[in-house]
Amino acid sequence: xxxxxxxxxxxxxxxxxxxxxxxxxxxxxxxxxxxxxxxxxxxxxxxxxxxxxxxxxxxxxxxxxxxxxxxxxxxxxxxxxxxxxxxxxxxxxxxxxxxxxxxxxxxxxxxxxxxxxxxxxxxxxxxxxxxxxxxxxxxxxxxxxxxxxxxxxxxxxxxxxxxxxxxxxxxxxxxxxxxxxxxxxxxxxx
Amino acid sequence: xxxxxxxxxxxxxxxxxxxxxxxxxxxxxxxxxxxxxxxxxxxxxxxxxxxxxxxxxxxxxxxxxxxxxxxxxxxxxxxxxxxxxxxxxxxxxxxxxxxxxxxxxxxxxxxxxxxxxxxxxxxxxxxxxxxxxxxxxxxxxxxxxxxxxxxxxxxxxxxxxxxxxxxxxxxxxxxxxxxxxxxxxxxxxx
Numbered sequence: 001x002x003x004x005x006x007x008x009x010x011x012x013x014x015x016x017x018x019x020x021x022x023x024x025x026x027x028x029x030x031x032x033x034x035x036x037x038x039x040x041x042x043x044x045x046x047x048x049x050x051x052x053x054x055x056x057x058x059x060x061x062x063x064x065x066x067x068x069x070x071x072x073x074x075x076x077x078x079x080x081x082x083x084x085x086x087x088x089x090x091x092x093x094x095x096x097x098x099x100x101x102x103x104x105x106x107x108x109x110x111x112x113x114x115x116x117x118x119x120x121x122x123x124x125x126x127x128x129x130x131x132x133x134x135x136x137x138x139x140x141x142x143x144x145x146x147x148x149x150x151x152x153x154x155x156x157x158x159x160x161x162x163x164x165x166x167x168x169x170x171x172x173x174x175x176x177x178x179x180x181x182x183x184x185x186x187x188x189x190x
Numbered sequence: 191x192x193x194x195x196x197x198x199x200x201x202x203x204x205x206x207x208x209x210x211x212x213x214x215x216x217x218x219x220x221x222x223x224x225x226x227x228x229x230x231x232x233x234x235x236x237x238x239x240x241x242x243x244x245x246x247x248x249x250x251x252x253x254x255x256x257x258x259x260x261x262x263x264x265x266x267x268x269x270x271x272x273x274x275x276x277x278x279x280x281x282x283x284x285x286x287x288x289x290x291x292x293x294x295x296x297x298x299x300x301x302x303x304x305x306x307x308x309x310x311x312x313x314x315x316x317x318x319x320x321x322x323x324x325x326x327x328x329x330x331x332x333x334x335x336x337x338x339x340x341x342x343x344x345x346x347x348x349x350x351x352x353x354x355x356x357x358x359x360x361x362x363x364x365x366x367x368x369x370x371x372x373x374x375x376x377x378x379x380x
Contacts, residue, residue: 003316004218006193007225028194030371030380034364035197036311037326040271041362047371049380078300081230110268111328114307114347118326121226121311126193136227136308138301150376157304172231174224181220181237186340190220190239 006128008171013133014093016163021098025130026162029101032126036119039111045119048148050100058147059102059159060094066141067091093135097161102144104154116157123160133165196318198361203323204283206353211288215320216352219291222316226309229301235309238338240290248337249292249349250284256331257281283325287351292334294344306347313350323355 030047038044050056067089071079082088094100103120105112120136127134137159144156183190220237228234240246257279261269272278284290293310295302310326317324327349334346373380 003196003312003319004221004225007222007312010225010227012227026380027367030367031194032197034367034370035194035200037200037202037314037362039328040268043365043370045370046376048376049371049373052374055374078230113303114326114328117304117307118311118314121308122193122197122315124227124308125312125315129193136304138229138304148374148376154376172227175233177217177220177224180224180233180235181239182338183239184242184245184338186236186238186338186344190216 003125006125010124010128011133011165011169012135012172013165013169014135015166016093016097016133016161017166018096019164021132021162021164025132026099028130029123029126029162033119033123036115036122038115038118039109042109044106044109044112045116046104046106046150046154048102048104048150050102050148051098053095055147056095056100059100059144060091062142062147063091063094063139064089066139070140091137093161094159097163099162101160101162102148102156103158103160104150104156106153107155108153113157120158127160127162131164132162134160134162137161193315196315200314200318201323201355201359202325202362203355203359204325205356206283206287206323206351207356208286209354211322211352211354215322216289218320219313219316219352223309223313226305226312228305228308229299232299234296234299234302235306236294236296236340236344238292238294238340240292240338241288243285245337246285246290249290249334250281252332252337253281253284253329254279256329260330281327283351284349287353289352291350291352292338292346293348293350294340294346296343297345298343303347310348310350317350317352321354322352324350324352327351
């Protein structure tokens with residue numbers, strides 16, 4: 001499948017079937033991220049693949065506590081957007097998904113956030129190619145370093161729950177091309 | 191081609207052939223980025239596709255001036271890494287590549303940098319699929335908003351020069367998987 005077709009078939013998945021995910025799929029997903037370019041080729045990303053149920057439960061509990069704090073202080077517009085989609089402080093996907101890939105970046109390297117999110121982009125497409133689903137879940141105020149014994153130079157940036165989608169979702173709306181792409185001058189059509 | 195194979199065949203390209211790039215390829219590259227997920231689906235990315243030679247020349251001149259300032263203050267390790275690869279303040283690819291895609295993000299949206307670099311990840315793979323090359327060139331201290339008449343709420347983050355590679359490059363070295371991926375606990379093998 002071409003990249004555009006693969007990107008078009010991708011969905012942000014928050015409900016997962018309990019079916020096991022082959023370990024080879026996880027290896028392919030890591031392999032895709034590993035091949036991304038990075039500032040000075042320093043490859044600042046680190047991935048902790050979590051399938052231990054006790055650790056997943058701890059991550060869920062701490063993320064939900066942080067979410068409850070966040071929801072009580074988030075910008076009104078964002079809370080409305082989340083409510084309209086049934087997105088609350090409850091994050092059952094953190095235990096329902098067979099795997100969590102917790103993504104960290106090395107804050108000591110050049111362009112670590114840009115590079116790591118490029119790698120996540122590659123991983124999202126590999127996840128789609130495997131017939132799996134994920135959502136880029138970005139917890140704030142959760143001490144993933146402690147939970148996963150990760151040295152403090154590495155900063156957590158996203159958790160990718162990995163599993164088979166439990167529901168068929170419609171395609172997300174996108175801005176028209178004329179609103180996001182221009183030629184030579186902002187506002188001029190491509 | 192699978193994502194992993196496509197990612198493996200990708201190179202960071204800084205030397206381009208003058209051969210014209212089909213406009214359809216540029217449309218596909220924009221289409222891939224447009225389909226990336228984003229914080230609250232706000233799609234904070236904006237792309238200005240530049241093929242006007244005068245504008246490309248202006249961008250090159252201002253980037254090279256900024257590069258000369260940067261090279262005189264950059265961390266020694268990074269300058270050594272760049273020198274070993276022949277990366278200097280000269281950026282001829284900014285005029286040699288038939289197209290520049292200048293990427294901005296809307297600073298008023300949630301997670302704009304994360305989202306936009308995810309989109310760039312999708313675009314890099316589409317560029318590879320088209321048989322084209324690029325490099326994620328991140329100029330600092332260049333007023334791309336003025337040059338391209340982009341409103342100030344949009345911040346420049348990367349320029350992607352797009353063209354056919356002029357040279358065959360070897361595969362970049364990558365850290366072994368055991369150095370970047372762990373299972374349940376940092377340091378434990380996957």
